[in-house]
Amino acid sequence: MKLLTTMKRVLMGPGPSDVDPRVLEAMSRPTIGHLDPAFLEILNEIRKLLQYTFQTKNEMTLAMSGTGSAGMETCVVNLIEPGDSMLVCINGVFGNRMADVAQRCGAEVMTLAIEWGKIFDPEQIDQALKRKPVKVVGIVHAETSTGACQPIEEISRIVHDHGALLLVDTVTSLGGMKVDVDGWQIDACYSGSQKCLSCPPGVSPVSFSEAAMKVIENRRTKVQSWYLDLTMIRKYWGSERLYHHTAPVNMNYALLEALKMVKEEGLEKRWSRHLANYKILKAGLSAIGINYVAQQGYELPMLNAVAIPGGVDDAAVRRQLLEEFNIEIGGGLGKFKGKAWRIGLMGSASTLSNVMLFLSALEKCLVDQGYQFERGASVAAAVEQANRQK
Amino acid sequence: MKLLTTMKRVLMGPGPSDVDPRVLEAMSRPTIGHLDPAFLEILNEIRKLLQYTFQTKNEMTLAMSGTGSAGMETCVVNLIEPGDSMLVCINGVFGNRMADVAQRCGAEVMTLAIEWGKIFDPEQIDQALKRKPVKVVGIVHAETSTGACQPIEEISRIVHDHGALLLVDTVTSLGGMKVDVDGWQIDACYSGSQKCLSCPPGVSPVSFSEAAMKVIENRRTKVQSWYLDLTMIRKYWGSERLYHHTAPVNMNYALLEALKMVKEEGLEKRWSRHLANYKILKAGLSAIGINYVAQQGYELPMLNAVAIPGGVDDAAVRRQLLEEFNIEIGGGLGKFKGKAWRIGLMGSASTLSNVMLFLSALEKCLVDQGYQFERGASVAAAVEQANRQK
Numbered sequence: 163m164k165l166l167t168t169m170k171r172v173l174m175g176p177g178p179s180d181v182d183p184r185v186l187e188a189m190s191r192p193t194i195g196h197l198d199p200a201f202l203e204i205l206n207e208i209r210k211l212l213q214y215t216f217q218t219k220n221e222m223t224l225a226m227s228g229t230g231s232a233g234m235e236t237c238v239v240n241l242i243e244p245g246d247s248m249l250v251c252i253n254g255v256f257g258n259r260m261a262d263v264a265q266r267c268g269a270e271v272m273t274l275a276i277e278w279g280k281i282f283d284p285e286q287i288d289q290a291l292k293r294k295p296v297k298v299v300g301i302v303h304a305e306t307s308t309g310a311c312q313p314i315e316e317i318s319r320i321v322h323d324h325g326a327l328l329l330v331d332t333v334t335s336l337g338g339m340k341v342d343v344d345g346w347q348i349d350a351c352y353s354g355s356q357k358c359l360s361c362p363p364g365v366s367p368v369s370f371s372e373a374a375m376k377v378i379e380n381r382r383t384k385v386q387s388w389y390l391d392l393t394m395i396r397k398y399w400g401s402e403r404l405y406h407h408t409a410p411v412n413m414n415y416a417l418l419e420a421l422k423m424v425k426e427e428g429l430e431k432r433w434s435r436h437l438a439n440y441k442i443l444k445a446g447l448s449a450i451g452i453n454y455v456a457q458q459g460y461e462l463p464m465l466n467a468v469a470i471p472g473g474v475d476d477a478a479v480r481r482q483l484l485e486e487f488n489i490e491i492g493g494g495l496g497k498f499k500g501k502a503w504r505i506g507l508m509g510s511a512s513t514l515s516n517v518m519l520f521l522s523a524l525e526k527c528l529v530d531q532g533y534q535f536e537r538g539a540s541v542a543a544a545v546e547q548a549n550r551q552k
Numbered sequence: 553m554k555l556l557t558t559m560k561r562v563l564m565g566p567g568p569s570d571v572d573p574r575v576l577e578a579m580s581r582p583t584i585g586h587l588d589p590a591f592l593e594i595l596n597e598i599r600k601l602l603q604y605t606f607q608t609k610n611e612m613t614l615a616m617s618g619t620g621s622a623g624m625e626t627c628v629v630n631l632i633e634p635g636d637s638m639l640v641c642i643n644g645v646f647g648n649r650m651a652d653v654a655q656r657c658g659a660e661v662m663t664l665a666i667e668w669g670k671i672f673d674p675e676q677i678d679q680a681l682k683r684k685p686v687k688v689v690g691i692v693h694a695e696t697s698t699g700a701c702q703p704i705e706e707i708s709r710i711v712h713d714h715g716a717l718l719l720v721d722t723v724t725s726l727g728g729m730k731v732d733v734d735g736w737q738i739d740a741c742y743s744g745s746q747k748c749l750s751c752p753p754g755v756s757p758v759s760f761s762e763a764a765m766k767v768i769e770n771r772r773t774k775v776q777s778w779y780l781d782l783t784m785i786r787k788y789w790g791s792e793r794l795y796h797h798t799a800p801v802n803m804n805y806a807l808l809e810a811l812k813m814v815k816e817e818g819l820e821k822r823w824s825r826h827l828a829n830y831k832i833l834k835a836g837l838s839a840i841g842i843n844y845v846a847q848q849g850y851e852l853p854m855l856n857a858v859a860i861p862g863g864v865d866d867a868a869v870r871r872q873l874l875e876e877f878n879i880e881i882g883g884g885l886g887k888f889k890g891k892a893w894r895i896g897l898m899g900s901a902s903t904l905s906n907v908m909l910f911l912s913a914l915e916k917c918l919v920d921q922g923y924q925f926e927r928g929a930s931v932a933a934a935v936e937q938a939n940r941q942k
Contacts, residue, residue, distance in 0.1 A: 171582070171584045178583050178585060180583070193570070231778065235779045364801075384656050387656065410619060412752040
């Protein structure tokens with residue numbers, strides 16, 4: 163069977179991102195038991211490195227045994243009891259998903275929806291909470307479907323002034339731009355391993371403030387998901403080390419190695435790298451008339467959602483990028499299906515080489531599509547931008 | 553940091569089991585996208601090999617993105633709607649867990665509890681269903697906490713005569729003994745990757761009959777877990793290939809390779825191997841007076857739950873096995889905590905070498921504990937049994 167033998171892609175979609183060989187190698191170490199003292203040491207190290215990456219002292223910082231959406235569900239099912247009220251801010255697919263998860267959980271869900279790609283004005287959230295106070299406010303920091311970055315700090319102040327808990331989706335932002343859980347007073351947040359942490363998908367880092375944990379400890383009802391119940395999982399990740407479920411051992415090896423690489427590079431440097439490569443990509447795309455769909459000034463550096471130029475065949479270009487250059491980029495999701503491309507520069511994939519390769523490959527595909535522009539324009543603009551940054 | 557560098561165990565606990573280097577190597581191949589045509593091919597292959605392993609033609613046969621307990625929750629949350637009735641048969645930890653999961657799901661749960669280690673008489677289930685008909689009957693095929701194997705065929709007939717669906721836990725049995733989903737008319741079952749399939753933990757094979765899928769399609773309410781909602785996940789695993797969540801790509805590489813190894817060995821041969829090594833282990837243990845806690849004649853070949861001899865320090869022996877011999881065995885769970893050891897002979901770990909190594913290592917630990925028996929007795933009995941089997 164030929165499956166698996168030769169496949170190597172350049173992962174410039176919305177995640178998974180390219181995984182460093184160090185991480186792949188760590189993942190392939192022999193499996194040991196989930197209650198082995200040596201493995202419990204690994205969980206301790208992961209917690210410390212996640213605290214660094216999330217910038218938090220939260221004791222309840224760990225990796226859930228599922229992908230990012232399991233992290234979202236973990237936050238919601240643990241904080242919400244049937245009948246609790248929750249405000250969900252929607253400006254893309256993942257806000258929508260959060261509202262869906264909350265409804266399934268029996269929450270009385272209020273939604274605040276704005277145009278996709280736009281970001282929320284804190285005033286809007288203040289108004290909504292004045293109309294109806296809620297227990298939890300959910301919002302997406304980095305909307306992977308639109309490439310928009312939502313500033314959190316001011317919103318956090320408002321949410322807490324109204325006595326609510328703040329739940330933030332940092333799936334795409336963590337490790338690629340500032341995420342300051344303690345500084346921003348986030349009560350619950352979740353992320354994915356396969357975005358800017360550049361670990362394979364399969365585990366979901368989460369962190370909960372003391373206020374959130376107090377709410378969870380004082381629940382009147384059981385958490386509706388046994389698998390995601392933090393009141394039990396904390397006894398495994400905590401000092402008691404009680405068996406709950408069998409942790410995905412090798413996935414945790416990979417996460418540990420990926421987090422070590424984050425620490426070795428340093429968060430500030432890592433954020434700067436993501437920002438620098440984004441600027442070069444943006445200069446190149448601008449030079450051939452390709453524009454971002456996110457609100458100006460709030461574009462994510464790791465997820466470049468751009469409008470597909472008129473007359474260009476979405477699927478054909480993505481297929482050509484994949485088949486001719488082994489480059490994966492993402493198509494549009496939901497309302498943006500067929501209208502946007504999502505170009506990821508996440509973690510190990512955020513490199514100058516990837517930007518240059520992508521721009522020249524895209525030029526080739528667009529020329530093949532009959533798209534009119536000056537040949538070499540995007541690469542020249544990228545080179546100029548790269549030199550300017552030096 | 554020394555973590556991860558040198559650790560190699562002999563995994564003879566209740567799972568994870570030893571993982572073949574082929575599987576570890578496959579898992580470390582470069583990550584590709586979860587919507588990459590090459591990855592979707594891998595999912596197709598996994599489905600085919602899982603159908604073989606489960607012995608089913610069920611179209612809805614796939615690997616969930618979580619460990620075995622997520623598989624249990626998948627079966628329950630998809631089949632049960634609030635107020636639905638479910639009978640859960642309890643003779644160990646995992647029956648208890650299933651009842652807990654069902655209650656969290658809003659089911660009206662009836663339990664039928666018998667002594668741990670014993671198996672259910674079909675008549676008991678018939679009586680229970682006569683007293684109160686239910687929508688779903690849940691039962692554990694291989695109780696990992698007691699080492700007892702529950703025959704399913706006759707119970708299946710009774711459950712269906714009463715018009716209920718049959719949900720079976722095959723976490724520990726799949727790949728190590730006969731599991732015949734179609735032959736036994738199981739409607740829903742789940743397993744783990746890290747037991748007799750000898751893949752690292754992190755994915756959970758599940759299979760659903762047409763009758764089960766009809767029930768799921770006709771639900772009045774949404775599945776309470778977004779992450780485990782089969783009505784959405786089937787659109788990703790099916791021909792539509794709609795994005796749901798980011799599948800754990802490398803875990804699926806590992807599962808594919810592990811399933812290929814199952815296919816190459818052949819199910820019947822694999823079951824015989826598990827049975828043969830169990831018999832040798834049992835002969836050795838009997839020779840030094842160590843007895844099984846499961847009902848006689850119903851012991852699982854891959855999970856040997858035995859009573860800890862009087863006067864022997866449970867924790868000290870397990871620590872010595874781990875530190876002196878790198879052998880992991882499991883302690884008792886729940887009611888059997890401190891009273892039983894659980895010795896796994898699962899998948900790649902079910903070898904004559906492991907049996908011999910374990911018996912001689914255990915003898916050494918027991919001698920160190922002052923346990924009285926004829927030195928070399930267990931190994932001699934095992935050798936004799938092994939020769940008898942030739």
